[in-house]
Amino acid sequence: MIWKTTPTIDGLNQSGVNTAGDVLGIRFTEVGDDYLIATMPVDKNTVQPMRMLHGGVSCVLAETLGSVAGMLCVQNPGVDYVVGTEINASHLRGAPEGTVVTGKVTPVRVGRTIQVWNIDITDERGRLVCVSRLTCAVIKS
Template identity: 65%
Template structure:
C-alpha cells in the first residue's frame, strides 16, 4: 500500500465539502492499495456550449484526484502538503450532458519532493475519454 494516510471514502468525500469538487458533485467511490476512483455527473455546471463535458473540467478532475492522492502519500503527514506544478490532458472523446464520468488516479512516481500521477477518465461504457498527468511538489507547512 502506498498511502501514508490510509484513505476512507467518508474522509475523502468529507474533504470535498465546500470546494469546487462539491460544486461539481465529484464523489470518491473506491480506493485500493495504489489507486483512487471518483465519479462525477456531466451537468449544466460542467458542460461547454455544445452541451458536452468541458475540457477544463477534465483538467479539474485530473488536478483533484492527483492532489488528493498526493496528500495521502506525503512522507510526513500533518507537516507537508501538495501543490500541482504541471498538468496535461489529452481529450479523446466527448461526453454529453446527462452522463457520468469516472476518474482513476494511479502513481507514476512518488518521491520525497516530487510526485507524478496518472489520471484516466472514462465514460459510463468504460471508454477512455481523457488521460492526463499531474506533477505535484511536496512542500513543508
C-alpha cells in the same frame, strides 16, 4: 499500499465539502492499494455550450484526484502538503450531458519532493474520455 494516511471513502468525500469538487459533484467511490476512483456528473455545472463535458472540468477532476492521492502519500501528514505544478490532458472523446464520467488516479512516481500521477477519465461504457498527467511538488513545512 502506498498511502501514508489510510483513506476512507467518507473521509475523502468529507474533505471535499465546500470546494470546487463539491460544486462540480466529484465523489470518491473506491480506494485501492495504489489508486483512487471518483465520479463526476456531466451536467449544467460541467458542460460547455455544446452540452458536452468541458475539457477544463476534466482537468479539475484530474487535479482533484492527483492532489488528494498526493496528500495521502506525504511523509508528514498535517505538516507537509502537495501543490500541482503541471498538468496536461489529452481529450479523446466527448461525454454528453446526462452521463457520468469516472476518473482513476495511479502513481507514476511518488518521491519525497516530486510526485507524478496518471489520471484516466472514462465514460459510462469504459471508453477513455481523457488521459491526464499531474506533477506535484511536495512542500515541507
